[in-house]
Amino acid sequence: MALLEVRGVSKRFGGVQAVKDVSLRVEQGTVKGLIGPNGAGKTTLFDLVSGFRAPDGGEILFRDRRIEGRPPHESAALGMSRTFQNLKVFPHMTAQENVMVGRHVRSRSGFVAGMLHTPRSRREERAIAAAALEAMDFVGIAGLASVPAGSLSYGQQRGVELARALAAEPALLLLDEPAAGLNMRETADLARLIGRIRERGVTVLVVEHDMSLVMGVSDEVAVLCFGEKIADAPPRAVQENPDVVRVYLGE
Amino acid sequence: MRLSRAAQVGLFAAAVVAAQLLSSAAGKAFFLTQLTMSAYYTLAVLGLSLLMGYAGQISLGQAGFFAIGGYTSALLTTLDLSPQRGHPLVAALVRLHLAVPRPDLYGGEVLSVSPWAACVAAVLLGAAVAVSLGVPVLRLRGHYLAMATLAFGTIVSSVAVGTQALGAADGLSGVPPFVLFPGLRVGGGAADRVQNYYLAWGLVALAMLLLLNLIHSRTGRALGAIHGAEDAARAMGVDTGALKLGTFVLAAVTATVAGVLLTHYNAGIGPSEAGVMKSVRYVAIVAVGGMGSLWGTLSASAVLNFLSLRGYFGAYDDAVFGGILVLVMLFFPDGILAADVRALVARLAPRRAPGGEA
Numbered sequence: 223m224a225l226l227e228v229r230g231v232s233k234r235f236g237g238v239q240a241v242k243d244v245s246l247r248v249e250q251g252t253v254k255g256l257i258g259p260n261g262a263g264k265t266t267l268f269d270l271v272s273g274f275r276a277p278d279g280g281e282i283l284f285r286d287r288r289i290e291g292r293p294p295h296e297s298a299a300l301g302m303s304r305t306f307q308n309l310k311v312f313p314h315m316t317a318q319e320n321v322m323v324g325r326h327v328r329s330r331s332g333f334v335a336g337m338l339h340t341p342r343s344r345r346e347e348r349a350i351a352a353a354a355l356e357a358m359d360f361v362g363i364a365g366l367a368s369v370p371a372g373s374l375s376y377g378q379q380r381g382v383e384l385a386r387a388l389a390a391e392p393a394l395l396l397l398d399e400p401a402a403g404l405n406m407r408e409t410a411d412l413a414r415l416i417g418r419i420r421e422r423g424v425t426v427l428v429v430e431h432d433m434s435l436v437m438g439v440s441d442e443v444a445v446l447c448f449g450e451k452i453a454d455a456p457p458r459a460v461q462e463n464p465d466v467v468r469v470y471l472g473e
Numbered sequence: 474m475r476l477s478r479a480a481q482v483g484l485f486a487a488a489v490v491a492a493q494l495l496s497s498a499a500g501k502a503f504f505l506t507q508l509t510m511s512a513y514y515t516l517a518v519l520g521l522s523l524l525m526g527y528a529g530q531i532s533l534g535q536a537g538f539f540a541i542g543g544y545t546s547a548l549l550t551t552l553d554l555s556p557q558r559g560h561p562l563v564a565a566l567v568r569l570h571l572a573v574p575r576p577d578l579y580g581g582e583v584l585s586v587s588p589w590a591a592c593v594a595a596v597l598l599g600a601a602v603a604v605s606l607g608v609p610v611l612r613l614r615g616h617y618l619a620m621a622t623l624a625f626g627t628i629v630s631s632v633a634v635g636t637q638a639l640g641a642a643d644g645l646s647g648v649p650p651f652v653l654f655p656g657l658r659v660g661g662g663a664a665d666r667v668q669n670y671y672l673a674w675g676l677v678a679l680a681m682l683l684l685l686n687l688i689h690s691r692t693g694r695a696l697g698a699i700h701g702a703e704d705a706a707r708a709m710g711v712d713t714g715a716l717k718l719g720t721f722v723l724a725a726v727t728a729t730v731a732g733v734l735l736t737h738y739n740a741g742i743g744p745s746e747a748g749v750m751k752s753v754r755y756v757a758i759v760a761v762g763g764m765g766s767l768w769g770t771l772s773a774s775a776v777l778n779f780l781s782l783r784g785y786f787g788a789y790d791d792a793v794f795g796g797i798l799v800l801v802m803l804f805f806p807d808g809i810l811a812a813d814v815r816a817l818v819a820r821l822a823p824r825r826a827p828g829g830e831a
Contacts, residue, residue, distance in 0.1 A: 337687045
């Protein structure tokens, strides 16, 4: 059974058909790459899956539940976590506090418990802090815990976003162009990290420009072009697909 | 660069005691009356500070909630139910001790709702109004939210002025003291002045403690996340709509409670408390104190409300607060107190290692 299944999803912006009748499956425990030239509809499809936009038609199933058009926080509660292409850290919070927000779906304390500082909420708070540190350690940024996120470098902020998404212990991790702005060495580190995330049993859907990254880490790669899916296969087969070579790798 | 929370509370307690001792020593114990009133306004402003500085929402309706609290309490505790003593509902209230007899001015006896029951009713009403206003209105942002809450404030204000049962332009008076528990009551008698001063600022300290706890909790972190990057907060599972509504209701409830207490302290309430300029004043005080700074808001509120209540701004009272708001927005968008304290501390103190408790 696929963890995520997209069935015939479409989205139109005015006269532009951004996504046209796209279907896609992401199997449990795999890494799926989603590539395509600029304007292919990758980001739109990503937004539809993560709940930031509602499709005009089609269905999106996550863990066998229909989630299309549902707000992002509901999908997050079901076990979906994401990063952002143009980084969205919480600049005035420390790196660790940023990652602690990732534990939101794994904790309960509300207004009253927070105000009364109940023993239960204190225990929970300690568990949140520990889990956040663990996620930061996994990503390799534990040393930055007390630094305000806004003053971190670009690559470090990417790390914070990743740790924040992982702190939620998601079933599905959505990565939106995670290599954007990274140099070659950082990209290679990222590829290893995605491999380790996969080993943890987290399913990954990665939208990416960087071909070497996607081809290296993905079990399957789907290719979008002008809103339509033109290929969906293991990396090697996709690289040899003449349509893909023509539209994506360029003449 | 910041003091520990215990040191902050200690400093605050010291300032409260110092103000009382100084005004007694200077033979101006009557200052305590205005300082006590200032404390109750501070309560309303602290809620607004949470809403504006931490949830990033503006409300020009805070005085409306203050008035809902004050008028509900005043109406219920002054309404004489003794003619309806036979009514089953009134009889039930009496049996449950929710309605209590007390002597009136002319030696007779009136039967009215007990202040505790009235306070609970006021808070429930304030919260219910906040929910029913917040659900549609919090979809709006920026100017639109400001206008919608302003409209709410205007409605409350005109209802207060236009309703005979609420005393119209005169408001309601003769509100009895609020006996919190035996020996401790919110009321304006000169004998109770010192006690009431400490009671009021003690309640402010309590509210401060609850709000500080909140902003350092999971919920507070989620509020900061909404403020920092709303999309990322949503993606991490934060139900931004529910959280904004919760904060709006909490801010409304602090104003409602403040209205109840000040009404008992003043033994009455008038329509000026519901006025839109009061809401503007609260927003101006939060702006002076600094967005996202509860201590800054508290200091600004204590000083500005005291000066205003002592009449230092004369006939230009409202103009002063309007002017303050304009100047702060133009020159100190982070708050005057925030700017000064940070600059001062940075100059005087050596930099501490990061990771200090906020």
